[in-house]
Amino acid sequence: MNKKITTFFLFLGILTFGQTKLPNVTLKTLVGQSVTTKSIAENNDLLIISLWATWCVPCKNELDAIAEVYEDWISETGVAYYAVSIDDARTSNRIKPMVNGKDWEFEILLDQNSDLKRAFGVSTVPFTAIIKKGEIVYNHVGYSPGFEDELYEQLRKHSK
Amino acid sequence: MIKKSITLLTTICVMYTFAQENQSISIFDQFSKKLSASYESNSQWYLNDSYVDNPNNPNQIGEERLRSTNFLRLDYQFSEKFSAGLQLESYTPENLLNMSNLYDKDLGIATYYLRYKTKRLDLTLGYFYEQFGSGLIFRAWEDRNLGINNALRGGRIKYALNDDITITTIYGNQRKGFELSDGCVFGVDSQINISNIFKVIPKGSLVFGFSYVGKKEKYDAIQNESSIDIPELINAYSARINLTNGNFYSDIEYILKSKDLRLKTSSGIEFSEQETFEGSALLWTAGYSQKGFGLSYNFRRLENMRFFSERVFSDPLTNATNQLSVNYLPALNKQHDYTLANIYLYQTQPGLTVQNYDPIVKAGEIGHFIDLFYNIKKGSFLGGKYGTKLNINMSYWASLETQYNDSNSTGPITGDGLTYESDFFNFKNKLFSDINIEIRKKWNKKLSSIFTYINSFYDKSYLELPIYDEVRYWIGVAESTYKFGGGKSFRLELQHLSTNDDARNWMGGTAEYFFNSKFGIYLNDSYNYETSNIPADTKVHFYNIGGSYAKGASRVALNYGRQRGGLLCVGGVCRQVSPNTGLTLNFTTTF
Numbered sequence: 171m172n173k174k175i176t177t178f179f180l181f182l183g184i185l186t187f188g189q190t191k192l193p194n195v196t197l198k199t200l201v202g203q204s205v206t207t208k209s210i211a212e213n214n215d216l217l218i219i220s221l222w223a224t225w226c227v228p229c230k231n232e233l234d235a236i237a238e239v240y241e242d243w244i245s246e247t248g249v250a251y252y253a254v255s256i257d258d259a260r261t262s263n264r265i266k267p268m269v270n271g272k273d274w275e276f277e278i279l280l281d282q283n284s285d286l287k288r289a290f291g292v293s294t295v296p297f298t299a300i301i302k303k304g305e306i307v308y309n310h311v312g313y314s315p316g317f318e319d320e321l322y323e324q325l326r327k328h329s330k
Numbered sequence: 331m332i333k334k335s336i337t338l339l340t341t342i343c344v345m346y347t348f349a350q351e352n353q354s355i356s357i358f359d360q361f362s363k364k365l366s367a368s369y370e371s372n373s374q375w376y377l378n379d380s381y382v383d384n385p386n387n388p389n390q391i392g393e394e395r396l397r398s399t400n401f402l403r404l405d406y407q408f409s410e411k412f413s414a415g416l417q418l419e420s421y422t423p424e425n426l427l428n429m430s431n432l433y434d435k436d437l438g439i440a441t442y443y444l445r446y447k448t449k450r451l452d453l454t455l456g457y458f459y460e461q462f463g464s465g466l467i468f469r470a471w472e473d474r475n476l477g478i479n480n481a482l483r484g485g486r487i488k489y490a491l492n493d494d495i496t497i498t499t500i501y502g503n504q505r506k507g508f509e510l511s512d513g514c515v516f517g518v519d520s521q522i523n524i525s526n527i528f529k530v531i532p533k534g535s536l537v538f539g540f541s542y543v544g545k546k547e548k549y550d551a552i553q554n555e556s557s558i559d560i561p562e563l564i565n566a567y568s569a570r571i572n573l574t575n576g577n578f579y580s581d582i583e584y585i586l587k588s589k590d591l592r593l594k595t596s597s598g599i600e601f602s603e604q605e606t607f608e609g610s611a612l613l614w615t616a617g618y619s620q621k622g623f624g625l626s627y628n629f630r631r632l633e634n635m636r637f638f639s640e641r642v643f644s645d646p647l648t649n650a651t652n653q654l655s656v657n658y659l660p661a662l663n664k665q666h667d668y669t670l671a672n673i674y675l676y677q678t679q680p681g682l683t684v685q686n687y688d689p690i691v692k693a694g695e696i697g698h699f700i701d702l703f704y705n706i707k708k709g710s711f712l713g714g715k716y717g718t719k720l721n722i723n724m725s726y727w728a729s730l731e732t733q734y735n736d737s738n739s740t741g742p743i744t745g746d747g748l749t750y751e752s753d754f755f756n757f758k759n760k761l762f763s764d765i766n767i768e769i770r771k772k773w774n775k776k777l778s779s780i781f782t783y784i785n786s787f788y789d790k791s792y793l794e795l796p797i798y799d800e801v802r803y804w805i806g807v808a809e810s811t812y813k814f815g816g817g818k819s820f821r822l823e824l825q826h827l828s829t830n831d832d833a834r835n836w837m838g839g840t841a842e843y844f845f846n847s848k849f850g851i852y853l854n855d856s857y858n859y860e861t862s863n864i865p866a867d868t869k870v871h872f873y874n875i876g877g878s879y880a881k882g883a884s885r886v887a888l889n890y891g892r893q894r895g896g897l898l899c900v901g902g903v904c905r906q907v908s909p910n911t912g913l914t915l916n917f918t919t920t921f
Binding site: 190191193194200201202203204225227231234258259260261262263264266267268269270271272273282283284285288289290291292293294297308309310311312314315316317319320 | 447472534574619621628665844850
């Protein structure tokens with residue numbers, strides 16, 4: 171058994187390399203149209219994709235915090251922010267009223283069966299990634315108050 | 331299996347060795363760019379605790395005190411169109427406490443797939459995840475926290491005729507730990523966007539969807555004199571319409587499931603072989619929203635909608651973690667994060683179960699859920715400088731009203747020939763209701779607060795065991811976060827649950843401090859401070875202390891604490907859990 175565990179960890183050691191391309195996954199818009207992450211990346215040189223859910227308090231805190239400064243970010247870096255909800259049928263009906271009720275200006279997309287979440291290989295939300303010309307250049311899992319400042323620093327670094 | 335792993339490892343090692351040489355770095359670089367991998371590890375060490383080890387405690391932890399589950403997922407994009415992947419899982423020496431023991435290998439290949447994807451065509455061979463409509467008729471998915479992975483192994487073809495019409499066909503056997511279900515599942519789903527074809531709705535869309543899902547499974551009758559044909563093929567049909575127009579939307583979905591045997595409870599896993607029953611589901615959601623305001627309404631009626639790829643798994647007592655479920659039936663009420671709000675949590679009642687003694691026919695549920703969001707404008711009297719965010723929601727759920735006919739019962743023992751009729755629209759048998767009010771207020775650049783009030787009714791007798799009573803309670807929560815700048819922040823949360831029923835009053839709280847945006851620690855406690863008829867909860871501290879460190883896509887969290895036993899409901903799934911005290915280590919990373 172120990173051998174197997176060693177094998178497992180060997181994998182890890184070997185694989186910690188390099189940047190990854192943004193996985194190509196089909197998502198839905200709020201009106202039920204299909205859209206691929208590939209086409210989004212082709213239309214936006216600099217882009218943030220964050221995974222969130224209506225039931226996740228840190229996610230809502232993150233989006234609330236960024237919503238306040240989003241206009242400045244757009245004018246300074248030209249970034250487009252895609253908030254991709256991983257809510258499933260249990261809570262997906264809350265997305266539209268919540269987004270409008272909270273007055274968020276982000277592009278909202280739906281990942282109802284967690285295809286993008288799986289492709290990113292994350293198990294918890296929020297997960298935030300900066301994508302530059304189709305490649306993931308920065309990512310972060312979790313949210314703590316003030317993280318938006320660090321995200322902004324990273325964004326400025328990559329907007330040049 | 332081990333041989334395979336070693337072969338794979340060797341291949342990667344060879345690649346790695348190549349990469350050591352300068353000329354080949356670009357090859358390795360290309361390889362790693364096409365490869366994405368993620369790893370998750372959850373380990374628990376259950377420690378001795380006089381509370382947990384109490385011999386009166388019905389759910390004992392067992393021999394294995396140190397357990398670890400590990401997931402490694404690899405996806406490789408060969409070319410623009412071809413990709414493949416696999417997931418290795420390890421449960422050593424066995425799955426974590428309260429998780430399914432179907433997952434029983436020290437190391438095994440859990441899923442694998444080969445996929446070909448173009449703009450119109452998407453072909454998958456091997457294991458795949460998929461959902462039709464809202465999942466009421468079919469959903470194959472994975473949730474590691476809940477211990478669910480019911481991926482199908484077989485094939486899937488998705489074909490988009492044009493931008494408006496997509497057809498999906500599936501065939502396969504469901505994952506059953508490291509094996510496969512006896513029953514096979516197949517289906518077809520079509521989604522048709524009418525709005526672009528007919529241009530009937532200028533500012534929105536109209537989408538139709540039709541699905542069929544079938545399950546074929548052999549049934550070995552126990553009684554020879556069965557008077558009916560026991561169906562081996564169970565068919566489910568669904569139709570749905572999603573309409574969006576400007577600020578308004580309305581989605582409706584109806585499912586019909588063909589006749590199947592009913593489960594007899596409290597007699598092991600047995601089925602009545604004299605009668606079969608149809609199932610149905612109706613879901614309607616509608617909403618209106620505009621800048622600063624959102625309203626949604628959900629109605630759902632479920633009758634006899636338990637649907638599993640193996641009949642024996644439809645027993646909720648022996649399959650508490652919902653393994654091998656074909657469809658997805660989440661509870662539709664507000665999902666809470668606060669610990670005290672998760673003590674009495676409603677769980678879906680899809681039916682059909684009949685108590686063997688003095689029949690209680692639990693045929694299903696009916697109810698609704700309203701959700702309102704309102705943003706009080708900045709600068710107004712109530713809004714203040716930063717605005718105030720308000721969320722109110724209410725839900726009401728009842729069991730279906732039924733009349734049964736049990737002519738061949740023997741005394742109080744329910745007969746196999748029991749039949750029943752249900753009312754279509756009757757809300758009178760209340761099981762659960764709640765009203766939640768949440769106010770989010772930012773005071774200044776550094777300080778913000780959330781206030782929550784919950785008032786709820788929970789029929790513990792029907793939802794858990796007949797020995798319990800109804801519970802009426804209310805909860806108040808206040809939490810504030812102060813940002814010191816530079817990522818430092820402090821959060822304090824206080825909770826109180828008030829009730830004269832069941833385990834009576836609770837208090838709780840959390841303190842959390844982040845040193846920077848990467849590293850934080852927390853402490854929380856829930857304490858039931860009154861004497862009551864529920865000794866397992868009386869005057870016991872359920873405390874947790876822990877910390878987490880996140881860097882990039884990696885996160886490590888360490889936690890020490892005591893968990894409550896009883897019914898634990900997360901993500902719409904509830905199960906009986908053993909109380910435990912111990913150390914938990916979680917690690918996730920992607921590369």
